Amino acid sequence: MEGEMKLDCWGYQVRTCSDACMSAINSYYQQVLSYGRKRYVILDAPKSDPQCVLGNILAAHFLCSADSSRAQPHIEAAKSYLNHASPYEKAMFDVLLYFVSPDRDDDLAVELHSKLLQDFPRDLVSLKRAQILCFYMGRPDLSLKLVEQVLPINGNENYIYGMLAFPLLELGRMEDAEEAGKKGYEINKDDPWSQHALCHVYQFDCRFKEAVEFMENCARSWHSLSSFMLTHNWWHVALCYLEGQAPMTNVRDIYDHCILKELERSDAVPAEVYLNAVGLLLRVYVRGELDAFGDRLRVLANNVANQAFWFLEWHLDILILWALSFTGEFTKAEDLLKGLKSRCGVLIVLSHTMFAHESECLFKYGKGDYEQALEFLGHEFDAVNFKIIGASDEQLDVFTEVYISLLLNTGEPKKAIQGIEKQLKQREGVPFLWCLLEKASLMLGRAEEAASYGKKARELEAAYFT
Secondary structure (H helix, E strand, O other): OOOOEEEOOOOOEEEOOOHHHHHHHHHHHHHHHOOEOOHHHHHHHHHHOOOOHHHHHHHHHHHHOOOHHHHHHHHHHHHHOHHHOOHHHHHHHHHHHHHOOOOOOHHHHHHHHHHHHHHOOOOHHHHHHHHHHHHHHOOHHHHHHHHHHHHHHHOOOOOHHHHHHHHHHHOOOHHHHHHHHHHHHHHOOOOHHHHHHHHHHHHHOOOHHHHHHHHHHHHHHOOOEOHHHHHHHHHHHHHHHHHOOOOHHHHHHHHHHHHHHHHHOOOOOHHHHHHHHHHHHHHHHHOOOHHHHOOHHHHHHHHHOOHHHOOOOHHHHHHHHHHHHHOOOHHHHHHHHHHHHHHHHHOOOHHHHHHHHHHHHHHHHHHOOHHHHHHHHOOOOOHHHHHHHOOOHHHHHHHHHHHHHHHHHOOOHHHHHHHHHHHHHHOOOOHHHHHHHHHHHHHOOOHHHHHHHHHHHHHHHHHHOO
16 A cells, blocks of 8 residues: 555545546546536546545545445545545545534534635535535535635636636625626636526526527537536526516426436436426416426326435425425325424424425415415515525525415415515516516505506516517
């Protein structure tokens, strides 16, 4: 084990005699940063050099998300040769061993990553890992702090500006996010995270046609993306069509040919596809356009009734709950709900209590029990408190729309108007919000105001895709 040191693509030392091992590690880095679908390439590293600490611990981290029993031998191998590892490998071992621990404290995990990045600031994969953790913690502020920590030394690097742009847009700094996204796109036009960040900005600004044209031009580079990134980018395109009041056939075609089509690939990850598919259909339903999709929701609900797709992500779980309850699969929905409540009971903190209430809400909403659904969601609902489900602001918007819909369906138009006006302060170019305002005003007998809101909605609809 006195083998030579090689340098990885960051320039950090890794003890291995195997060029193939080093190549697998570097290929894995590239797959992670580019949202590639071949992250399993890291498994070639310990095959090429069973004594490489970095190859083993990275393989263990990769396997933990799917099969922790397969990860343990790699952890033990890394531990066995740790005394001969480089300082970088030892630091990575400590961070990743804690990261895969079942008793992990997320705040401490972020702190450990921050320390790692102080010592090894060129390691953009560790930055990415930490940012994903921050996302599921609902902490874009921490995510931004991490990327700013390493930005000075990585100012001209590929992928860094997409990682800068996302927390900026999550913090509402859209101009800064656009600037960062454009810089990332200039460095690498195929960087999916920079593309994605720019789409977020254009979409938020109601530049729907610009967003669609930009993303459809980028789509030529998406074939090699993971199931999630591929279908999520198309989800954004479909949503821009939907929000800009394009013909519903545009939205349906993307659902059929760009999202569900992914399931035909032998290496597809169905859960990642279903997250975007069900999320899109919920948007369509809230807007009263589900009839244009025929029996697609029923077919989708039948697929996600498979318990193999449950308890993977909070966000997917609550979307599945809605799909199952709406299509009459009440027994399955109740089984899922019980499982979620049990898990939330173990994690007795405010955020998980809120998640349990949101789950109950989506279950009741799907059944058409609007009074009970609103009771669980609460009359002071604010989507920003639900980032812990693992959703961006754009993904959370649908729950705000559900909230407003529930207020209207339970005869609370004044309260609904408050929610609508709050949304309009941020995105006054969304026709659907003006339609909701028109409906609420009619319920209050304000015909003249309703007419002006309806006119505004029609003007916006005509401005985007006609």
